[in-house]
Amino acid sequence: MRKFIKHNFRLFVIASSAIFVLMIVWTVFGTRHTIVQPIEYNHKIHVEEADLICIDCHLSVETMSSAMIPNIEICQECHSDEPFTDSPEEIKLLKYIEEEEHIPWQKIYSVPDHVYFSHRRHVSIGDLECSNCHGNVEELESPAPYPSWEPTMDNCIDCHKQYKVTFDCLSCHR
Amino acid sequence: MEIKRREFLKLLGGVSGAVAIGTYGCNQVIDVPERLIELAKKGLGIETWKNTICGQCPAGCGIKVRLVDDIPVYIKGNPLYPVNQGGMCPSGHSALEVLFNPDRIKEPLKRIGIPGSNKWEPLSWEEALQKIADFLIKQRRNNKSHQVAFLDGSEQNSLMSEHIAQFMKAYGSPNYYQYPSVKNDSVPYLLLQGTQQIPSYDFLNTKYVLSFGSNFLEEGYSPIYYTKLYTHLKELTEKKRTRFVQIDSRMSLTAINADRWIPIRPGTYGALALGVAYILIREELYDNEFVSKHTFGFEDWVDNEGYTHLGFKSNVIGNYYPEQVSKITGVPGETILEIARELGNNKPSLVLGDQGSADNTNGTYSQMAIHSLNALLGNFGKEGGLYFTDQPPLAELPRVQEDELAVKGNSQPPIGCTYNTSFKIMDFSINSFTKNILSDNPYPVSVLFLYKGNPLFNALNHHDLAEALKKIPLVISFDSFLTETSEYADIILPDHTFLEKWDEYSNIPSVGFNHVGIQQPVIEPLFDTRNSANILIELGDKIGGTVSGSLPFENFEKEIKFRVEKIYRSGEGAIISEGLKGDWLEYLQQRGWQVGRYNSFDEFWKLITKHGGWWNPIKKEKGIKNIFKTSSGKFEFYSQLLKEWTDELVLMKGNDSHQNRELVLSELNINARGDQVYLPHYEAVPVDEHMPLYLTTYKLLTNRNGQSSNQPMMQEMFGYTSHQSWNTWAEIHPATAKDYGISNEDYIWVESSTGSIKLKAIVNPVVMPNVVAIPFGLGHTSFGRYAKGHGVNPNSVMKNLYDSLNGNPALQATKITISLAT
């Protein structure tokens, strides 16, 4: 083996470096990089225990283009001073609330600014279920690390074709 | 084109490429309030609209600001607001570039360099105000309160001006001036009919409008209001349509939209008006009944001493026969005949005069001549004539309490007028103001407040003015930007932009009804700025005593509320809202129904701030008698007021001798003698040898008074009519251009006896031959990155000429010559 390396050293170096580069490329592009939320929010418990539905917190889903990610203003309507559970996450939340600072949620579903996406259009006019795009969030015990459905143009078009709705450029691009 | 080809050949090296690489985009990084960016980033996109009043120009249009997540992103006209009814002008749209302008002053500044050096250091509000207050108190204690002057360049008749007046009066100084001053503009009306009010015109019911250089679609008091009127006219059916004839030496926006354009030599409008009068009189086309009943000095008349005085009629018949007039004006005799006959035969017909005819050394007399045509046509208090709006039922500010210091101060002669005693006709002349300051006559000025405006840029005597500003020990400027003028201030107290502040606008001149607009903040102040009104209140409190007593409001908003409450109680008019258009409102009121019942003032206030204003289209019936406040109670062709005041001046010289009278008249630059002085007549404009061409300037909608020059959008749009951006140009008639060997888009030197400027020539036949028309507004030497060093300022070559009767600058009087710049 060593002999082999000695003999065609150059080849060895090239090969190994190539492999190394490949590995880096793999790690960077190969895997979806996951998003970590400030609070390990548990959808499941809120849906099942507190039997909430999506619109209870994502208020503007049916009325506006953006669904709105709820923040302390909404949380504190239920989570007043004493915690319901002994989960450390809720403690975190209460801390945010008492310090009246906003929870720095990370958006995981987002479209570029040259695309017009309206929840109202899709949910209240198009009668889509939230799960159509967001997967069954009710089952999630921790925030989704990455979108269950990538909002890319191809995906949009596929769905639009499938539902026989317009895929005129101007109906999304602005 | 010639030049360009040479360029093309020269540019084998391709300089332009290098340039393009070197300077691209206008990029600048300055700290923005973080919260704005944050809001903008992760906002929900919640959209709200707020109504307020536009402060870009004095026109006072109601605007509707679109806010997304509480950040203004778009501005459109307020469709309910009666003045502009949803209309807008370009500069209104660029208001956001004022609000977010990178060159705004963000905190109080103290000058450290020499005046004009533009070196500053920040200052805390407390420190600044204390400093000023101390100085003011000291002044007052030493009986020098009158040495405090206040120059208000806002030219807006908003509550602010009254507020300042109140403060100054209470403090004890007669030296509060507006510049440019609306009062000056109204001098002709004062002389002829004794009222200081600008008339409104009943366009909709008139058949024929003859406008003497009145560029009401572009430079008028409220262009958009007139544009709306114009549109209404266009909507009328063919036969009812009003015919516009525009007399102007340049084809202004109004002239373009008029049915006929009659070019005229600058400064000779008065002559033409009298020429028209000649025909009207000769052909008996004038309203005999009105003239005989309600005018004074038409026929020759005999006074108490038995002297016979020259009457308007014989003056006109004697001196203004068509041939003569056409020699003066360059308007062919038959044209004069035509317009006069049209004027006389399609009554009701209106005559307007402004800008073109007013901005000259003989402005007042020209305006008098023009206005006297309205008298000949009997256009007073009748359909399709002109009328005067009533005052809105706003509460007067509480009576000023004057302690003896104030009384003493106020009794001092104001220094803003010609002569050391006030020449009552004129409100303010920046020329005399400067002279008096420089000569400490009758007393020095120790404090000068500057509110808005930019006199150093606008005035024709900017060199002297600069000197004067240097001379004054303490100059305080309330301004949101560093203008040419505020560079000379010692302390700058940054004001809010109009989108951040409270104010109240009422009755824009020449707008045909009684209205009040509420200007309110649409966004929290971006920087550490304050509303100047509140600063005055604060200063008053610091000075204490009667001064604070005269402004008994904790802030300006309260003051406005106090004023508006009276409207609520009077129950007149209505808050603007859908469906309450003029005639419907009238109908309701004739039925004696109270329009809009509000249970409480709070409700009223909520509504008026929501909708943006209040109005009352119904004119109180007042007989012709009440229109004329002259001593004769009539329309005076022969202005007894003018006589009276000139006599006073003569007496001031000593005794009423011939040479004293001569002296006074020559000081007033009046060439006429005898009774003609008091009659509308044509005063020859000053001639200037070897300066063969006339220079006329005009203001574009994109940039009135050069105050939009710091807004890139307006700079780019500045010459949208001739596709000139960021640049001033000169319009020249092809014939003239040919004489001087100038072709389109060449660069030329415009030279007067006071200086010369280089600018691009646009050759097209929309100016009359021998006239060079240059738009005013560019050529700033300060005023932020977007204004500085773009274009040229035509006023910088103008001779320091003024209409000595009303003190207005003579913008059309300078003679020039041009040459091809190589």
Add this chain to the structure above:
Amino acid sequence: MNSMQNKIIAMAQLVSFLAMWIFVIGIIIWIINLISISVELQDAPGVSLGISLVAIPVFITLACILTYAYFGFKKNTSNLKNHSED
């Protein structure tokens, strides 16, 4: 060694030859793809078809000519070898 080199060269020739074909086929696929798009968007499919009718045959003939030459030469060389052997 020499034979080795010859092999490599022959290989290279074959590869370049195939590359040529891939190129031509690629272009044809591209054109067809564009046609399908235009049909889908109802965006003047006729025109696209017209163009393709001209373009595709040209490329194919070119490819064919090369193929013909390629194999033409080859065939002959093999004959030569046979001659030399016997």
Add this chain to the structure above:
Amino acid sequence: MPKKIQYENELDAPLFRPIYETGKGFYITVGILMLIILWALIMYITQIWFGLGVTGMNQTITWGFYIINFVFFIGISHAGTLISAILRLSRAEWRRPITRMAEVITAIVLAIGGLHPILDLGRPDRVLNIFTSGRLQSPLLWDVTSITAYFTASTVYLYLPMIPDIAKLRDKGGKLTWFYSFLSWGWQGTEHQKKVLNRAISILMIMVIPIAISVHTVISYIFSMTLQPGWHSTIFGPYFVVGAIFSGIAVLLILMIVSRKVFHLEDYLKKIHFQYLSTLLLIMALLWFYFTFSEFLTGIFGSEPHEMEIIHYKFTGPYALFFWGMLLLNFIIPVIILSIKRFKTITGILIASIAVVIGMWLERLNIVVPSLANPRMELPIGIYIPSLVEWSLFLGGIAVFILGFVLFSKFFPLISIWEIEEGREEGIKEVEERVHSYLPGKETGSK
């Protein structure tokens, strides 16, 4: 130090010399050209970095040098293949020393010209959109296809007739033997191979001609498919083709003269060749003038206002100089030189050809810019001043062309050796027979 390759005793030694003997001149030229190309590259990078703003174009005149040069280069490319194909078809014996050069020009210039539209793109990074979502309806796509077709065709057409020569070089041995043997496709010069080769070539030359014509017609379509006055005319197709061949021949002549000097090919490129070609040039000049004339005639006769505006602008506007210059260089000079025997020397021809090349470039300028400078709407008349970047890229393009030619001459004979030999061996006999076959009387010679 490899062993010296023997070629001196060859009959066509002069044709081998440039390949086996490299002088200092070669390295200097290559060096200079490389520098120019590098500079052009830098300029292009600046353009990509700052955007097309670094060019002299503006909102009214949105097409400038890049499109002009695009048309110009593609035009030149017509020289070769078309001419050689026509000559081959017409069995013109004097073609033998010319064809190779002509074809080389085509191949190289076409590559350069074909890339110009990419220089012109505002977003070259998105050029792949053409493949993912192109529209064949757009004349630009027609170009893409037709130019690729023409490029492949002409390279093949250059390559196939070269195989025997490559084989010759291979047999000479030397460092590059492997390279030559790779390219020579095992050519042994057997009868069968000859037959195959000749058949292939004859098919090619028949199909190359229509392609060549179509390419330039299509390029003219870019303009004539729009509604712009001065462009929207049916004459454009043939007009462009004529112009193309015109400029092509000029360039061919220049190169022939230059390489004749540089490589001492006087013995191969005889005066007669130049005579013939320059006569062709003269004909083209006349033809070109005729087309130009008729184009303007239609415009002026119809005198549609916008059309007239532009014609007037061309005659008197800021570009008038270039218009009249074009007429001078494209028509007057060549006609005078080429029609008067005394001037029709090699130098005379060289001058004429250079004039024509410049003139044709100006013609492209006069087609592209004035029409854009005068928008139909009453907008201010635009002015176009090319920037440093544009000039550099133009220079770069030319440099690439010359470099390509030089390098080619380094590796392959500029004159087809085997065809010359063929000429010596069979040509004369064959011609004789052919001439006989033209003449009356019974068939002689042909069995």
Add this chain to the structure above:
Amino acid sequence: MPKWAMVIDLDKCTGCGDCIAACKLENNIAIVSPEEANDGRVMFWMDMITIYEGEYPNIRVKRFPKPCFHCDNPPCTKVCPVNATYKNEEGLIGQIYHRCIGCRYCMVACPYTAKVFNWLEPEWPDEFKNCFNPDVSLRMMGVVEKCSFCAHRLLKVKEDADSDEREILDNEYLPACSESCPANAIDFGDLENKESRVYNLSRSSRAYREMEDLGTEPKVIYLQKRE
């Protein structure tokens, strides 16, 4: 399917230029540096054309605003190599900035020179970045842009109409220029809808289109000045 069209009444239009400003503000149109402006690279989606007719002193100045005409038979979309500009079924000519490769063929093909090109990366001071209209995306260097009839407004209007199941009302969808024209000279609406103002105006005797002889069938209709 509606067919959006604009009617500009030149009898009312005073040429005040407000439409230009409104348009620039609404659509976040870049403001180029003065040097660029001098090179003739100013970007107006709505431009003002001025024509001088007649002899001095009886000159008639014809001044009219010029948006993109959204032709029914557009020359620009035909030549686009990548579908970046196209005509949708409501007759709007769309310009998709992220598809555009910047070949500027459409600009060349447009007889009305209605399109403008981003010669350099558009830049603003950070302050002005606050007051962008969030409904309109910013363009990038090297793409063509043009008047869109404020199509982004249509998106919202449509949404409102759909959510309370009704047709789009007349004058509900207005571009910025038409909305804020002080002379009410610019009308906008649906040509298919027989009740719409636009439909009626377009049939008036004064109606004409720019360069009808080209057969581009503009959907911007001008009404001649009354004499």
